[in-house]
Amino acid sequence: MRTNRIRVWTLASATLLLWSCTAVFADSLENQAVRYLPSGATFARVPHLGSDGGTTVDPVVASGSATRWGGRDLAFVYEAAGKLALRVVTTSAGQPKEFEARLPGSFVSGSDSFPKGLLLKDVTGAGVQEMLVVTSEGASLGSFLSVFSVGSHDLDNLVRGGTIAGYGFDLDCAAGRPCRVLASGKWTDAAGAWVQVYEWLGTAFVETDKDADRYFSARLVKLAAAASEQAALPVPARVHMAELAATLYQNRHEYDQAIELCQAVLSRLENPASSAERPGVVVPGTGRQPLLRSDISLGEADLHDLLGNAFGSAGRAADAQAEYRLAQDLRNSEANH
């Protein structure tokens, strides 16, 4: 009996200890960083989606090994008088040392590749982690990626020209070489469909655009797939994506891909893969019908037009005319419905 009580107490104590440690560890970064926050400043915060679909807002604080001394260093972004700054606190030989750099923009921006806006990662192959921060004044205006390392007296800016500008950023970190930084446009129209490649050239990241065409193609394939595979998208959204992808393929003289894309999107509209893609079905939780019968008919007409354009560009005039006729027939039929 006594042994059982001891076991229960031991288990309860261990659970409590584990919970306490977890709780302390969970907010320890912010607690550790707050003592280095300048007077009157506040942590920059970045929202991100939780697993339950709700939005949580976290301070932009991270830890890692930013120096060769192997300590656990802190990095955080703070806001003071409307300006953003990155502060890094290293702890070599038990003595904290602070480094700081100003950042462009008015807020830290999260994204799929930089969910917390601040990333500590060895992107140069130097064996220490650099600090990468994405900031912005508005998503619609574009963002800035800043890359810093801890220097002997200050933070060293590792980007030639100061920052990398774009609407989205990705890292390509293959084994055996420093990471490449990919900056991209909005990809909502042809003018905004671009990818720039920055490479580490020993002292700074410099735009080289090496393999830019390969990265562009990969992005284009994703766009084309999204147009044909996303079941619950409204028809105009699918046609919009298909038109953009088909235009980009044609600009690259890749007519077969443009034709294949238009046929795939058309086929998906004509032969829905699930009941959710049939007209009149309301998307759960939205009260919205993604597909109206008239939208489908007119969407098909638009896609036949796109297909006609692609056939025309490929030199298949007869096929192009046939597609234009199909488009016109669908529109006439819809007008008489």
Place this chain on the structure above:
Amino acid sequence: MGTKSAAIRCRGDRIGDGCLLWRRGSGGVRKCVCPLYALYALYAPTRWYIANTTYATVTNAVNVWFQVLASDEGLVGQTTACGHVIQPQDQFVALPSTGLCGVSVNLKAMSFSPAQVTTVEDVGPWYPNHTATKGNPCVGPADPYWNSSGVPRAQGSSCSNGAGIDLADGTFAALGFLGNSSVLWRFGQ
């Protein structure tokens, strides 16, 4: 104040022709048109708007609509200036000035699609911008054009596509847009 716009093209009847102003007529047939309001935007010498510091109330009360080019914001997963994480098929707009987060905006396409009411959740397109970049070569302060000429600064500048409002994917699709398109908008429900 001149309102000449080079952005509106009034020809073509197929998607892909570069038409910026589609109209869906009876039966839903989509045509590229150049109606009177587009001609007005092209050639009207003067426009008058009510403007003061309480623009939201005033424009709403007098029902002032602004006709501008709208573009698709996209950027799913990114953070907006209002601290919003952009969702697939999201509903919001961006206007080129700060301080408007959460303000209601009513949008109407130049077609028979229903009006959309949503809120401002981001800053842009194009302005304010301090540094010219590949994605945004326009440099200039905020452009609250609804308080001045009614014509976005971007509309007359060669550095941009002329858009005066950015629409989230869902708002863009709900208005039936397939590409950058002319839209009417005003503050309020």
